[in-house]
Amino acid sequence: MNDKDQLKRDLHKALLNSKVIAFPIAVRQAWHSSGTYDKHSNTGGSNGATMRFAPEKDDPANNGLGIVRDMLHEVKKVHPNISEADLYTYAGALAVEFAGGPHVPYLFGRTDDSTNARCPMHGRLPDASQGKDHLRDVFHRMGMSDRDIVALSGAHTLGRCHFVRSGYDGPWTHNPLKFDNEYFRNLVSLTWVPREWDGEMQYTDKETKTLMMLPTDVALIRDGTFRKYVELYAKDQEAFFRDFADAYSRLLALGVPHCCPHAQAQKAGEMKRKSAKFRESAMHGVVEIKKLAEGADVREGDPGSGRTALHKAAYWGHAHTIQTLVDLGVPLNAQDSDGDTALHDAARFGHLEVVKQLLNARGVDIGLRNRQGLDALGLAKEYGKRDVADALEQFKRNGGGSRL
Ligand code: HEM
Structure with a gap:
């Protein structure tokens, strides 16, 4: 048996034995380790085991989560x-599978911090007394979508308060020990009324x-977008399993540095x-193209x-974007599969202003030939773009160095 199989067996034994069935709390521990992630500051998340x-x-x-961390202590030994x-x-991730749920793709690579310096502040995890806006604030901050919020909430099919x-x-x-879609079926098929007691609403x-149901659970049937997914998962357990495995796997990888291939693949x-x-935006000549270069x-x-x-941009004649694209580092002389450069494209369609901008950019190579054996000047002549051909000839006469 390899180490990974042994680890899986040992975790199974730690979470299911004569004293305890701890699948639900293990799912919660993993989620609370990860759900502190803030995509804006790239802080929080499971890396570091800061909990x-x-x-x-x-x-x-x-x-209460200290209990499950103590259970895992034996496995660590x-x-x-x-x-x-x-x-x-x-x-x-395994507890979901052990409880009859889907396999959750998982990759190792997290490390442990030795101090509390990277502990997230309190208040990053959701507050059960709130509604749809709060759910969106918290989960969107992690980078999760509305569909993810509903799928992930389906973990409440396990365990209890x-x-x-x-x-x-x-x-x-x-059956709080079985991972299935009963949570969603209950949400849509039962009538939910406030409990009469002295405790929390x-x-x-x-x-x-x-x-x-918690107020945040009921929010899922009161919001149209959320409800659409609740109804889908209530009808189609396979869709729930697929979406849950995907979202939970991403959740567990939040804030894990590049050593984690899952996060890397996501990135x-x-x-x-x-x-x-x-x-695509360059093709449409979008004015704010610089912003779209981020990431x-x-x-x-x-x-x-x-x-x-x-x-x-050159093909469609978007002269106003050429300088920005060059400054951003888009390769000036790249040849496409036909051997055309941006200059060929501008020359073919007679986009004189684009041609000028390209000739003004440092390092343009006007001698490159496409698969037909034509350089930009040859193409301009073939298509009868006289003014472009003149500009290219003048550039050549000036030794390719002087700006137009
Ligand atoms: C949507 C916002 C959420 C809120 C407000 C919330 C809130 C809560 C609360 C108040 C409890 C009861 C804890 C206790 O008394 O022991 C609980 C339990 C639980 N939560 Fe959530 N939760 C949320 C999302 C999630 C997510 C995303 C997951 C996992 C993917 C999850 C998994 C669980 C599990 C498995 C339990 C049962 C734990 C046990 O039986 O010990 N929850 N949750």
């Missing part, structure tokens, strides 16, 4: 090389008064999307054709 330290461990939202940060999150930990009381489902099912995917958007690889060309943002 071992005050002030994070004393955040009222984390009441026999697997000293795995970080506590990986242990807290991996246990949560404990009065001593949160002030709330009761389970969400009839929470809901109970009108019919049996045995189940509960690369995000950069690809931004780069494609950047090129994009401006040097990249379209897959297949290799056409850069500069090719696209």
